């Protein structure tokens with residue numbers, strides 16, 4: 001009797017221990033960073049570093065800039081990936097390995113190579129884009145779309161796997177629906193959570209991205225700005241890291257909340 | 273010309289010929305079932321009518337127009353799937369309204385039709401539920417209402433009941449037939465369940481390996497099967513090897529027993545043929561004017577309305593179905609019994 005109960009207890013202890021270790025791994029650096037960021041004034045805890053960061057106008061502008069880029073990346077990426085992944089599952093399943101391989105390119109080709117390639121191709125006619133700010137923004141979003149492809153494609157593809165898209169498509173067709181209606185009213189709403197999780201990953205990646213942003217827009221983007229502050233001023237760098245962490249989380253929550261309503265499909269069919 | 277006419281329809285998938293030279297005429301308001309074993313091409317034929325598969329050859333003509341190559345969303349043909357296929361993001365009402373909204377019907381008409389459909393499937397009050405909040409049977413009724421809401425020219429159903437449990441299956445079966453007759457809709461119903469096909473349909477199309485074996489009323493295909501496959505696929509069949517004694521007078525011999533059957537002048541004296549008859553034609557005891565044969569009871573299965581007795585006739589097993597009665601003296605395994613059957617109950621299979 002006793003021994004029977006001891007085994008599960010030990011198992012439970014082990015589980016807790018693993019959880020604890022995982023938590024430490026995640027929280028210790030975070031707490032250390034927070035602690036460090038509060039020591040800008042010698043000997044006392046203060047929010048001086050935060051005040052300095054927040055009063056720097058470049059902070060707000062870099063953050064909003066990167067956020068805009070992130071949102072554009074989500075929009076472009078989703079418009080590109082959802083119909084593609086859907087069509088491949090529906091009509092071209094034999095192409096799936098190929099497409100999966102293509103989406104993995106960012107893991108094979110480093111961002112630095114990608115951005116140099118982009119700059120080389122688009123810095124001379126007929127596709128001159130690097131000479132204007134809008135042009136570089138377009139390049140940046142394009143580069144980001146490639147960069148987040150593995151995450152976005154996988155999230156969407158997994159979402160498609162969870163619903164019987166073939167039968168749902170046929171059901172909609174037999175009711176008279178064309179492709180536009182099927183994709184916007186059936187496929188998108190049913191991929192809501194998959195798209196949201198892909199969007200979440202996209203935003204986090206874009207917000208912290210350094211390489212492409214440095215080469216294309218420099219300190220205007222959040223990643224390069226954060227890296228520069230971190231190099232020059234240690235306390236402010238730490239404060240910035242904490243702020244960006246908090247903002248990313250807050251923003252993600254907000255996005256989940258808004259996105260759930262916008263993509264819910266209830267608007268389009270407001271029967272309640 | 274018939275309302276729906278399918279002519280020389282074939283479909284090839286690589287090496288497999290899934291449907292071969294399928295010909296069928298369906299009248300308006302008729303309920304037709306496709307019945308056959310797994311892989312015989314029922315679904316493929318249905319999907320060609322729906323427009324989800326392009327035929328390799330042949331034509332489909334609906335209401336005078338050739339629709340063979342018309343895209344599915346322009347055929348105005350309703351479809352009910354085995355897996356229900358309700359849109360998970362839409363409520364019951366929105367699922368039913370989907371086709372009408374796509375067709376841009378006025379909101380007033382949509383509301384009215386949705387209400388009528390909910391009444392028809394007896395699910396009023398469920399309009400704001402989501403599919404995951406319904407039982408399988410309820411989901412399938414909603415799927416039926418969704419397909420019917422657009423007033424389709426033909427309703428196609430691909431094994432709509434096979435994901436449900438037995439009791440719901442029988443209930444919903446009656447419901448489908450009732451609704452089909454109320455609306456006078458033309459329906460094609462795919463199933464591999466013969467009881468379903470026989471009980472529901474005006475006509476049954478029995479298929480085997482991509483070909484039509486027989487088309488007929490349930491009574492015809494059950495009582496007058498035209499091929500050996502139909503005979504053995506539908507219902508139980510007893511097969512008894514006999515020797516032709518007198519083709520003109522329909523006399524055949526099984527061991528020491530002489531049977532009177534229908535005259536078969538095309539047969540030859542001494543030819544080995546097979547006698548086929550249904551278990552319900554066989555009874556126990558001696559009855560004047562019937563054929564008789566002796567056998568030994570192997571076992572007795574009590575099925576409620578029917579008692580199924582398995583009998584050994586000199587090494588050949590046959591089944592005799594007796595109607596249950598309270599006075600019935602059940603035979604026991606090992607008993608020697610006499611089996612009788614009427615002369616006109618059997619038909620002769622001459623090959624092999």
Ligand SMILES: Nc1ncnc2c1ncn2[C@@H]1O[C@H](COP(=O)(O)OP(=O)(O)OP(=O)(O)O)[C@@H](O)[C@H]1O
Nearest residue numbers: 285288290308309310311312313314315316317464
């Ligand atoms: N898309 C396809 N590609 C290749 N072969 C197919 C395809 N669809 C069906 N087949 C083949 O065609 C034949 C008929 O299939 P079908 O689905 O019509 O059978 P069925 O009568 O509906 O069987 P079941 O009762 O199991 O549903 C089968 O041999 C099947 O393997």
Ligand SMILES: [Mg+2]
Nearest residue numbers: 314315316430
């Ligand atoms: Mg099938």
